Amino acid sequence: MNLNRRKLLSWFGLGWLASLLPSSLIGCSEATTPTASSPAPAPESVAAAPSGSFKAIGTVAQLDKAGSLLSDDKQIAVVRDPQDAKKLLAVNPTCTHNGCTVAWTAASKEFLCPCHDAKFGANGAVNRGPADKPLKRYIAKIENGQVLVSV
Numbered sequence: 322m323n324l325n326r327r328k329l330l331s332w333f334g335l336g337w338l339a340s341l342l343p344s345s346l347i348g349c350s351e352a353t354t355p356t357a358s359s360p361a362p363a364p365e366s367v368a369a370a371p372s373g374s375f376k377a378i379g380t381v382a383q384l385d386k387a388g389s390l391l392s393d394d395k396q397i398a399v400v401r402d403p404q405d406a407k408k409l410l411a412v413n414p415t416c417t418h419n420g421c422t423v424a425w426t427a428a429s430k431e432f433l434c435p436c437h438d439a440k441f442g443a444n445g446a447v448n449r450g451p452a453d454k455p456l457k458r459y460i461a462k463i464e465n466g467q468v469l470v471s472v
């Protein structure tokens with residue numbers, strides 16, 4: 322009797338595992354696997370993981386007029402990618418040296434820190450110290466004339 326119960330439980334265990342298999346295969350196959358006919362789209366900009374929702378920072382017209390956008394809470398700065406103006410780059414403008422807010426300088430296409438003159442590229446990379454870590458990056462995109470950033 323004990324052996325039969327053990328066999329029965331093992332069959333239930335296998336059945337339960339088997340029931341999970343099809344749904345996990347579907348979850349992996351269509352949404353995440355690019356095919357030859359439909360390759361995965363490249364992100365508009367490389368940044369933090371695309372988790373969370375997108376937040377509107379401003380309009381494309383505002384971005385193009387001012388050259389950069391800064392969110393109301395000053396935690397996100399967006400500029401056009403100097404390498405490809407169709408793409409956007411978004412960073413946290415908080416300097417990684419001591420926390421001052423960096424400002425976009427259109428002439429040199431860099432973020433400049435007013436406190437100790439660190440410079441960061443449009444992609445947040447350190448161009449000049451004393452900062453030694455890049456600015457945090459976010460994913461940005463344009464949708465219906467709005468500049469959206471993943472937060």
Ligand code: FES
Nearest residue numbers: 416418419434437
């Ligand atoms: S706080 Fe930015 S360089 Fe020091």
